[in-house]
Amino acid sequence: MKKKILAIAAITGVVFYACQRQVSSPADAPDSVTSQANTAESAADAKAAQVCFEGEVLPIFQSSCAKSGCHDAASHKEGLVLDSYNHIVRGEGIVPGNARASELFQQIINGKMPPAGNPKLTNTQVVTIRKWINQGAKNTSNCLTCDTSIYTYTGAVSVILGGHCVSCHTGINGGGGVDLSTYTGVRTVALNGRLVGAVTHAAGYSPMPQGAPMLSDCNITQIEKWVAAGAANN
Numbered sequence: 730m731k732k733k734i735l736a737i738a739a740i741t742g743v744v745f746y747a748c749q750r751q752v753s754s755p756a757d758a759p760d761s762v763t764s765q766a767n768t769a770e771s772a773a774d775a776k777a778a779q780v781c782f783e784g785e786v787l788p789i790f791q792s793s794c795a796k797s798g799c800h801d802a803a804s805h806k807e808g809l810v811l812d813s814y815n816h817i818v819r820g821e822g823i824v825p826g827n828a829r830a831s832e833l834f835q836q837i838i839n840g841k842m843p844p845a846g847n848p849k850l851t852n853t854q855v856v857t858i859r860k861w862i863n864q865g866a867k868n869t870s871n872c873l874t875c876d877t878s879i880y881t882y883t884g885a886v887s888v889i890l891g892g893h894c895v896s897c898h899t900g901i902n903g904g905g906g907v908d909l910s911t912y913t914g915v916r917t918v919a920l921n922g923r924l925v926g927a928v929t930h931a932a933g934y935s936p937m938p939q940g941a942p943m944l945s946d947c948n949i950t951q952i953e954k955w956v957a958a959g960a961a962n963n
């Protein structure tokens with residue numbers, strides 16, 4: 730019975746939230762059991778390796794949320810622009826140090842964002858956002874070490890594509906039919922030249938990531954080196 734009431738309350742809350750875009754109130758706070766679990770999770774996240782906002786978190790928002798028709802500067806659905814640190818922390822209920830109490834994070838884990846019809850964030854992306862909030866939602870930049878001497882598929886390429894590209898390129902319906910969520914899919918565009926053409930903004934290719942800043946020089950070099958070395962599954 731209690732569960733049912735909670736479920737109704739939750740649904741009403743979501744509907745109300747969706748219509749009103751109210752900022753989280755204390756009434757939304759999770760019950761004590763959940764909050765204990767949250768505390769343990771927040772504490773563990775706070776001690777984990779620091780997430781780099783600029784290098785790891787911003788690209789997720791830029792590629793998954795700051796898209797045309799959603800939360801880019803031109804569309805700003807529901808007044809929300811998710812294209813820069815200031816916009817992300819100002820525009821949405823982020824509670825530094827408590828991801829589970831942050832509306833933005835709740836919207837992601839309850840499946841409301843990105844909305845139906847758009848690729849979901851990957852588990853890794855969700856955990857990255859959770860850790861970033863639990864670590865204080867800081868505007869850390871120039872913190873992601875990038876080393877052009879590392880250019881394996883698992884050590885570099887899949888990480889870069891996972892952060893900047895898979896949100897639009899998963900499965901056969903991925904942008905342009907390009908699937909960057911599997912090695913086989915990446916290998917195809919690596920070998921036919923489209924991957925390097927797109928990320929270097931070469932003439933004749935669609936510049937990628939679409940609607941977001943170009944990858945860093947270091948990331949582009951890592952991709953180029955991996956392709957030049959044969960695009961192995963290494």
Ligand code: HEC
Binds near residue numbers: 890893918924933939
């Ligand atoms: C916001 C969505 C979005 C993001 C993010 C995105 N793409 Fe795309 N991409 C598309 C769409 C849509 C197409 C097909 C239409 C086109 O070519 O413009 C496409 C096409 C491509 C193509 C084919 C280009 C060609 O000219 O043949 C490649 C390769 C590609 N993307 C790679 C990437 C890579 C690599 C990244 C990340 C660095 C990325 N994309 C990020 C939406 C996206």
